Amino acid sequence: MKSKFVAFGLILAAGLATAAEQPSLELIMSDPDWIGNAPQSPYWSDSGDSIYYSQKQVGEDFSQLFRLTLPGGETLAVDESRSPADSGRDKIYNSDRSAVAWLERGDIFLKDLKSKQSQRITATVSDESHLQFSADDNSLQFLRDEQFFSFDLQRGSLRQLTDIRLSDDPKAEQARFDVLRAQQARTYRSLVESAQRSERREAAEQLRAQHPKALYLGKNIRVLARSLSPNGEQLALVVSDASDDTGRAGSMPNYLTADGYVTVREVRSRVGRNTERAQDLLIVDLSSNKISKVDWSSLPGIDQDPLAKLRLSALKWHLEQGANEAEVKQALTAPEQRGLSVTQLKWSPNGQHLALQLLANDFKDRWLVSYSPAAAGAQLKLQHRLSDEAWINWEYNDFGWLSDSRSLWFLSEESGYSHLYRKAFDEKRATALSSGQFVVREPAIAPAEDYAYLVANRAHPGNYHVYRVPLSGGALEQVSDLDGVSSFVLSPNSEQLLISRSWFDRHEDLYLGASDGSQGLKRLTDTVSARYREIDWIIPKIVEVPSSHSERPIYSKLYLPADHDPNKRYPALMFVHGAGYTQNAHFGWPYYFREFMFHTVLSNAGYVVLDMDYRASQGYGRDWRTSIYRNMGQPELEDFLDGIDYLVEQQGVERHRVGIYGGSYGGFMTFMALFKAPEAFAAGAALRPVVDWMHYENDYTQRILNTPLIDPEAYQRSSPINHAAGLEKPLLITSGMQDDNVFFQDSVLMVQRLLELKKPDFEIAIYPLEGHGFSNPESWLDQYRRIFKLMQKHLQ
CATH class of the missing domain: 3.40.50.1820 (Alpha/Beta hydrolase fold, catalytic domain)
Structure with a gap:
């Protein structure tokens, strides 16, 4: 046999590929800029007459934003130093879609879609996040420096809604009985009167300034997530005990540094080295600062131990390895109630109901529940439970509200495959909107809530098309006609799809199609380099x-x-x-x-x-x-x-x-x-x-x-x-x-x-x-x- 090694050496020596050459290792392992850079994070303009996308710049570590006018217009670089003409990719609409708001480089922008006038709402060093319209559409609510604020769209005024402090209330110590303090109060009238005047002054200033009253959670609380109800009445806080052991961090030395000295940084902990951090949910009534802790005990299966048999076999195994029996038994003791994590929380559009996705810390149960904090005797209501003797998938867990504030959509592997479901509060069972031996992902609900759009591999496990299905129930319709792997963004009027589609030997490019599938996809970009296209790649079967x-x-x-x-x-x-x-x-x-x-x-x-x-x-x-x-x-x-x-x-x-x-x-x-x-x-x-x-x-x-x-x-x-x-x-x-x-x-x-x-x-x-x-x-x-x-x- 002729030496393949000699042939490969000739390929290496040939250097960069030309049309007549085969690819070399130097070429294919070089900076991938030579292939061309795919359009990333595409989105629609507000009018739907153009699209935006980012593209990595050759030889740089940053991207440039481009605007492409439809149909088939020119592509121009966007001057990102100027105020944007259109809303960004991650945008939110008010209830009648007459206004849109978005975050741009940590600041908030707002656009009136009727007048087409945009305005910058914030220009701060701090990043704003958790942006949402209020339930009545009169204000924008957002998080800044761990506190929620409200921007009144009519008055143009800003108001702080929360003042959450992770420390002990300094007045709490004064409220506890102390012999010496009581003696001072009985003996010195001037001290008492001075304290009373100070309290009245603070109350008056609080009333005049309309500042939120400080809420002290204590120094032993760690806040993991926070979410404000759109009606501005309730604050949901996901918390854990600050003293929980997060596990010993690993150490990562770096021997090659600018100053010649070895540096060491901390990295993640290892499996099982941390205590299971059971999470709690606190609901704060913002009018009174009253805190209610949500009770998990009604969740089906929360008091059962799916690992019971494994604990018994583990005890035997550890003892055989010479471990101390008392110590192992103590370590293996199951908690009375399984710990869980709040993986997602979303308020209904009217702000009256909270939907929570809860995951057992043993990863064998997922609960989708609702909670109505203002209702008398508020309790968790189970909407869906997914159990798995192995583990709950970390994918396919999307869910959201419909505009009626009474219905949810969600993904579940209940059937053995990821599918889309819809469920109203008063229904006992969810309705499957898709079914079969294939998976669906990336669901998006059309603004009119007539269709749900999604990506699925129904035709072949490796072939991902865009589909739509009526939210009222009906057949799954394929609306993209090119094989490959696709993702999509629905146009503002729901009539068109902006699709990112790739093929075996071609990275993602952008295509345009009708949302009902009535037209074939039209290619908008071609970003693969001529140099790459000239090579005769082996296309796998x-x-x-x-x-x-x-x-x-x-x-x-x-x-x-x-x-x-x-x-x-x-x-x-x-x-x-x-x-x-x-x-x-x-x-x-x-x-x-x-x-x-x-x-x-x-x-x-x-x-x-x-x-x-x-x-x-x-x-x-x-x-x-x-x-x-x-x-x-x-x-x-x-x-x-x-x-x-x-x-x-x-x-x-x-x-x-x-x-x-x-x-x-x-x-x-x-x-x-x-x-x-x-x-x-x-x-x-x-x-x-x-x-x-x-x-x-x-x-x-x-x-x-x-x-x-x-x-x-x-x-x-x-x-x-x-x-x-x-x-x-x-x-x-x-x-x-x-x-x-x-x-x-x-x-x-x-x-x-x-x-x-x-x-x-x-x-x-x-x-x-x-x-x-x-x-x-x-x-x-x-x-x-x-x-x-x-x-x-x-x-x-």
Whole structure:
């Protein structure tokens, strides 16, 4: 066989690509500006006659705002130093949509849509946020410096609505009985009279100034979120105990600094190292400053322990490891009531009702509830409960109000797939607006509330179109006609869609279409560079790899050499996408675009490449996602082995010439593949890899493996460090030393373990300035050059 390494060396020497050349590693790992920069964060002008989008500037770390006039008009850069002519992307409307308000660089702007006159409401150093119209549309309410304010639109006056203080009330100590204080009051009349005059003066000043009365929550309260009712009557505060242990922070040294000295910064804590911070909800009546604490006890299942069996098995396991029985029993004792977190809270448009999304701290229940604080005997009312013996998804949890202030829409995986539901307060059950073995996401309700628009992969798991469905119920209608991966923004009059759409080898560009699907999409931008278009990229096929463990196939991207002949024999490389829960076998521009280009280099060098959406991947429903519960690494490895069978049986791959590589979760799975199935893989490259899940962050890891205290066996099974003795084939480890996601320490731990096991065939490459996602082209190039050389040596 002709040396592929020699051929690759010629490609490297050729430098930057031309129309007649194939891509080089230097080119594809260089600053991606050369590809062209996609339009980002598109939105409509207020009149709907033009669109705006941002675009990263070549060679810079900032973006420029552009305006494109419709239809087919010119594109002009926007002078962002001047007051904006149109509202921004994240805008809010009053009830009759005659006015729009938005935040621009931390300040508030307002526009009258009838007169088309805009005005700046604030110009402050402090950032304003939580912007909303009041229920009567007469004022704008917002948060500044942790306090709510109201801007009267008629008078042009500003009023502070809250004065929340996280300290003890200084008068509280005076109110408590004190022998000496009582003696002073009895003896010295002038002290008493002076104090009384002072109190009357303060009350009079308070009345004249109309300032809000200070509300002292105490120094032991931590405020996590706050939300003002649009009627201005109630304030919702999500709080926790300030003394809760948030867990010991990790330390991240930086050895390469401007002054030459090593610096150390604190980074996240590790899974299970913090106490479960149970959150409470306080409702403050702003007219009286009376505080009511919402009672969670009526939530179904709140007093049950879904981890009870695991606690018993964990006690046995810890005792077998020599732990103290009394200490372990105490640590494993379940709380009387499960802790929960308030993940979202939204007031109804009239401000009378509060909708809350609550998530159990064990991640096995999600409650959607309503609460009407002004009602007599106010109590939580359950609107929807979603339970999962594995874990509640961190995606597909959107919800919101309809304008009647009595109805909610929300997403749920209740059916096993994410779908859209509608529910009125007085209805016992929610109405499913979509159904089937596909997922819907990114819902948007039309202003007239006749349709809900959404993105779904109904036609194919990897093909995301825009659809609409009547809110009153009816058929799901496809309204975009181009395959790929799409997202959308509905025009102000609901008649058009601004769609961002990408394809396998093309990043997102903007398209225009009718919201009822009556017209084909018209392309508005073409931002891919001529240089990129001239290259003959290998476009992958999405194939269905038969699974030996599931009834459904494993959807995968297959890259083949241009002259592929299944009767010949080829080496193969398996790419493992990161995140675990993401989707890469889709029709759009991948998050892993460098890897897409790298796979063309590999295919041109004679490799077959397989990129699998293994079990745990996104886009395939709840069961596919949770198949790794308490057993990370095993179902995915089974899918990889099925992938090898497919490559050998159908694509001419030689079984002993298969390599594997990936980053983050892909690095973790590279370890598991080489350690647990060493006979299946000839070599592997683990990039920024997880080594021991006990060192990863809480919210991700606890969902899948519970905590190391409660489920130690899951961590033993799922952590590569415990399987390292199985390494038999060459291994490359690469890691950025500034990685605050998967710590560099993980790779250090693995290297030490391999040293102690006396494993002879591994190496590590470290990158002093890189985080989890590399930023320097030199680091990208070095890393992928090492991967290529590793595979050339052991697969060719």
